[in-house]
Amino acid sequence: MAAPAVKTDGAEAFLSAFPEPSGEASWAREARRRAVERFRQQGVPVRRDEYWKYTDPTGLTVLPAREAAVLDTDEAPVFDVLDSLKIVFVDGEFSAELSDDFSLENVEIERLEDVLKLDIHWARDLFGVLEGNGQTPVARPLAVLNTARATDGVVIRVTGKVAKPISLRYLHRSPSSDAQIRHLVKVEAGAEATILEAGPAAARFNNVMEIEVAPTASLHHVRAQGRDHERQAVTGLFARLGEESTFKSFTLSVNGRMTRNECVLEFTGDNAVAHVAGACAGDDDFHHDDTVFITHDGLNCESRQVFKKVLRSGATGVFQGKILVKEGAQKTDGYQISQGLLLDDDSNFLAKPELEIYADDVVCSHGSTCGAVDETSLFYLRSRGISRAAAEELLVLAFLDEAIVEIEDDVLADEIRDRLAGWLARRRA
Amino acid sequence: MLEIKNLHVKLEEEDKQILKGVDLKVEPGTVHAIMGPNGSGKSTLSYVLSGREGYEVTDGEASLEGEDLLDLEPEERAAAGLFLAFQYPVEIPGVGNMTFLRTAANAQRKARGEAELSAAEFLRLIRERAKELDIDAEMLKRPVNVGFSGGEKKRNEILQMAVLEPKMCILDETDSGLDVDAMKLVAQGVNALRAEDRSFLVITHYQRLLDHIKPDVVHIMANGRIVQSGGPELALEVENNGYADILKSVA
Numbered sequence: 001m002a003a004p005a006v007k008t009d010g011a012e013a014f015l016s017a018f019p020e021p022s023g024e025a026s027w028a029r030e031a032r033r034r035a036v037e038r039f040r041q042q043g044v045p046v047r048r049d050e051y052w053k054y055t056d057p058t059g060l061t062v063l064p065a066r067e068a069a070v071l072d073t074d075e076a077p078v079f080d081v082l083d084s085l086k087i088v089f090v091d092g093e094f095s096a097e098l099s100d101d102f103s104l105e106n107v108e109i110e111r112l113e114d115v116l117k118l119d120i121h122w123a124r125d126l127f128g129v130l131e132g133n134g135q136t137p138v139a140r141p142l143a144v145l146n147t148a149r150a151t152d153g154v155v156i157r158v159t160g161k162v163a164k165p166i167s168l169r170y171l172h173r174s175p176s177s178d179a180q181i182r183h184l185v186k187v188e189a190g191a192e193a194t195i196l197e198a199g200p201a202a203a204r205f206n207n208v209m210e211i212e213v214a215p216t217a218s219l220h221h222v223r224a225q226g227r228d229h230e231r232q233a234v235t236g237l238f239a240r241l242g243e244e245s246t247f248k249s250f251t252l253s254v255n256g257r258m259t260r261n262e263c264v265l266e267f268t269g270d271n272a273v274a275h276v277a278g279a280c281a282g283d284d285d286f287h288h289d290d291t292v293f294i295t296h297d298g299l300n301c302e303s304r305q306v307f308k309k310v311l312r313s314g315a316t317g318v319f320q321g322k323i324l325v326k327e328g329a330q331k332t333d334g335y336q337i338s339q340g341l342l343l344d345d346d347s348n349f350l351a352k353p354e355l356e357i358y359a360d361d362v363v364c365s366h367g368s369t370c371g372a373v374d375e376t377s378l379f380y381l382r383s384r385g386i387s388r389a390a391a392e393e394l395l396v397l398a399f400l401d402e403a404i405v406e407i408e409d410d411v412l413a414d415e416i417r418d419r420l421a422g423w424l425a426r427r428r429a
Numbered sequence: 430m431l432e433i434k435n436l437h438v439k440l441e442e443e444d445k446q447i448l449k450g451v452d453l454k455v456e457p458g459t460v461h462a463i464m465g466p467n468g469s470g471k472s473t474l475s476y477v478l479s480g481r482e483g484y485e486v487t488d489g490e491a492s493l494e495g496e497d498l499l500d501l502e503p504e505e506r507a508a509a510g511l512f513l514a515f516q517y518p519v520e521i522p523g524v525g526n527m528t529f530l531r532t533a534a535n536a537q538r539k540a541r542g543e544a545e546l547s548a549a550e551f552l553r554l555i556r557e558r559a560k561e562l563d564i565d566a567e568m569l570k571r572p573v574n575v576g577f578s579g580g581e582k583k584r585n586e587i588l589q590m591a592v593l594e595p596k597m598c599i600l601d602e603t604d605s606g607l608d609v610d611a612m613k614l615v616a617q618g619v620n621a622l623r624a625e626d627r628s629f630l631v632i633t634h635y636q637r638l639l640d641h642i643k644p645d646v647v648h649i650m651a652n653g654r655i656v657q658s659g660g661p662e663l664a665l666e667v668e669n670n671g672y673a674d675i676l677k678s679v680a
Contacts (some may be wrong), residue, residue, distance in 0.1 A: 179541065380519035381529070383479050384589060385507035385537035394532065398523025398572075 008042020028116040031128035035147035065178035068203035068230035084167035106160030120402020130238035134264035143236035148170040150182035165194040170201030179203035187217040218246035245271025253280040277406035289318035311347035334364035350372020436489035449653035452561035455486035465650035490592030508540035587618035602639040616641030
């Protein structure tokens with residue numbers, strides 16, 4: 001069935017607005033062509049789509065993108081406390097000048113535009129492939145658009161244990177930037193790496209990362225999305241997890257007008273582990289959506305989702321999380337919790353937890369709660385001399401901490417805690 | 430130190446009068462005990478003094494060193510020197526005990542215009558105080574009261590008192606849920622804090638705690654009023670004869 005005109009017209013507008021890349025290898029051209037075809041079929045998302053029921057995608061689909069003022073801040077970039085290999089993008093464009101040299105032991109890093117001109121088989125097996133697999137049962141057109149048009153990004157192949165994190169830093173300088181970035185990551189068997197992402201990137205940011213975690217490999221991903229108040233972002237993490245692999249991803253979002261973080265994971269081998277967590281806090285027209293889809297297609301795999309949202313003065317938090325356990329995926333251990341902390345009566349938290357299970361020997365649980373700050377705890381803290389605002393802040397941090405503890409590296413977790421505490425204190429001032 | 434005059438309090442949510450004219454004067458450096466049967470209003474008195482929501486003062490006044498308490502926010506009362514050791518200390522997952530105590534200590538100092546304690550100074554202070562109460566480093570690191578036994582929770586209350594150094598300490602049934610050894614430890618902690626410029630109001634059902642924390646004055650509370658006051662011997666009388674005789678004699 002053809003998509004309605006409003007959807008297909010929107011798709012055509014994007015395909016015209018973003019030029020078709022040139023000079024790429026035939027496999028890349030073919031992947032792009034198929035993506036264009038998918039995008040035309042699906043059209044841009046609209047509010048009437050079931051998958052966008054709680055999040056109005058208009059801001060993500062309107063052309064040109066709405067402007068977003070660049071946040072004026074003198075604080076050091078997130079993750080600066082750590083020694084890392086920095087790769088910097090300014091309004092979505094790679095900056096060689098601001099980036100470190102790519103050479104680092106046990107990892108090969110290339111720019112996407114270079115790789116798409118070559119015949120690198122593992123990149124060919126990922127680019128547009130994991131995204132393509134992630135299009136059923138629900139369409140993710142903005143990720144398809146990314147496959148069709150994104151030209152900048154990096155391709156990372158991890159071959160052993162990497163000594164320091166690879167830090168992708170996204171600077172936002174132009175109030176009208178509309179950026180698309182695409183990364184490909186392959187962690188080879190037994191290898192281990194940490195990838196960090198930080199910054200607002202652009203007024204509007206479409207970021208897709210396709211990740212293959214090979215058997216026994218492990219990838220940690222920690223992300224801090226920029227605090228520019230009007231920025232908008234749609235992100236897609238598409239990961240395929242092999243036997244005995246580990247994947248852990250954590251995202252911190254404070255401010256931003258609109259954020260839709262989609263995470264699509266598939267266990268293809270046995271005994272693998274995946275944890276996805278998110279902590280967010282926002283005010284006013286802040287709209288934050290975590291949409292997660294985890295497919296269990298291996299034996300004895302563990303998935304865990306922990307999402308926490310603190311919402312104030314009209315902010316909206318959305319969580320759509322699904323665990324699909326395929327037939328034969330016995331001994332699956334799936335866990336999902338999403339919680340909203342509403343600091344006033346004007347804010348909203350909308351959650352849609354789903355389980356779909358076709359195996360009979362599994363443990364799957366999910367929970368979702370929404371509530372206000374606990375008055376008894378608040379009084380206890382205040383009775384010790386802590387002001388109402390500071391006490392509330394302590395409780396907010398405590399609430400979010402249940403997601404932050406999902407970060408395995410204590411240094412990274414503490415960096416996230418420090419930033420969050422600083423931002424909340426600043427917001428109070 | 431603490432002066433309460435004709436205090437009348439009702440529940441905010443329902444038309445129920447709990448305190449019906451409490452008069453009490455606690456002199457600096459003294460320990461007062463309030464005893465009384467269930468439902469007499471003892472805990473309500475402690476909550477109203479510390480500023481808990483849900484109560485409405487319909488008449489009377491309460492002041493700490495001449496400063497009207499009832500107009501202050503709970504945190505302002507704390508900074509003024511009031512401390513309530515809770516009957517049921519609250520568990521706060523995610524907030525570390527140390528962070529909590531340091532935030533509280535420094536918030537009070539700041540409110541009083543005093544210099545805040547550095548991390549090192551605070552660490553020294555808390556280690557010293559914790560040791561006296563047999564509280565180990567592990568308990569300090571854990572989230573506030575989470576997973577603490579009944580005894581640990583009460584010791585943690587006394588630790589907070591020792592660190593915050595209030596002028597007026599109210600202990601609301603601190604002995605409830607404690608075994609004899611834990612009670613002795615808590616009593617020792619309280620006794621160590623006794624000072625000329627610090628007063629205590631010990632709310633308890635039983636005389637037992639008063640064997641360890643010797644009161645100067647004992648009050649009997651019933652039906653929202655203090656019906657009798659006397660020396661430590663009054664507590665013994667309660668222990669031996671129950672409240673019935675006393676209540677009959679004042680009726």
